[in-house]
Amino acid sequence: MPRRSQVVSKKSDWKRVEGLCNQLLKARDHANNIRVGTSSLRYATLAGYLWTSLNKATSCKDIDKPEPHENGRACLMPDGCVLFQWTKVWEEIGDAHDVAPSERQTIRHRLLRLVDARDFIHVRTRLASGKRVAFVSFDKIWLDALQTLSLGEK
Numbered sequence: 273m274p275r276r277s278q279v280v281s282k283k284s285d286w287k288r289v290e291g292l293c294n295q296l297l298k299a300r301d302h303a304n305n306i307r308v309g310t311s312s313l314r315y316a317t318l319a320g321y322l323w324t325s326l327n328k329a330t331s332c333k334d335i336d337k338p339e340p341h342e343n344g345r346a347c348l349m350p351d352g353c354v355l356f357q358w359t360k361v362w363e364e365i366g367d368a369h370d371v372a373p374s375e376r377q378t379i380r381h382r383l384l385r386l387v388d389a390r391d392f393i394h395v396r397t398r399l400a401s402g403k404r405v406a407f408v409s410f411d412k413i414w415l416d417a418l419q420t421l422s423l424g425e426k
Contacts, residue, residue, distance in 0.1 A: 316424035318379055321365045323422045326410065329354045340407050342399050354415065355395060355407040379421070386417040 290298075329346035332339060340347040344357030345364070362376050384390070393409040410418070 320422035323418050353409050353411040358408050
């Protein structure tokens with residue numbers, strides 16, 4: 273049986289039109305139900321978020337004795353590599369975008385495959401505060417691979 277809004281008049285061939293409120297509610301529900309799948313474009317978008325975050329890396333405070341940021345944010349070292357804590361950067365991205373842990377791992381695996389490496393380059397350093405902290409180090413090769421991934425080329 274057709275819904276009330278689809279009933280055709282017996283005398284003429286016109287259909288009943290839904291009210292403006294109903295149309296707006298349907299449009300809102302449709303917009304909220306758009307689901308982004310786990311396609312390559314999704315991973316390209318996530319890689320783009322990571323790329324943008326690492327491009328915003330600030331340089332070290334002391335050039336003579338370079339030290340990464342204690343909070344784990346991306347830090348541009350004098351030799352051109354970027355030091356950061358993987359989880360800290362993804363926490364910041366996750367504040368603005370919905371990112372599942374499995375998606376972070378997929379980005380990680382795709383980067384490793386592009387660079388043909390078994391793991392990221394980790395650097396353990398003792399900060400001025402005395403804490404020993406591990407950072408991930410991305411040089412030009414890693415940054416180029418990330419850019420390639422963010423463009424959706426691989």
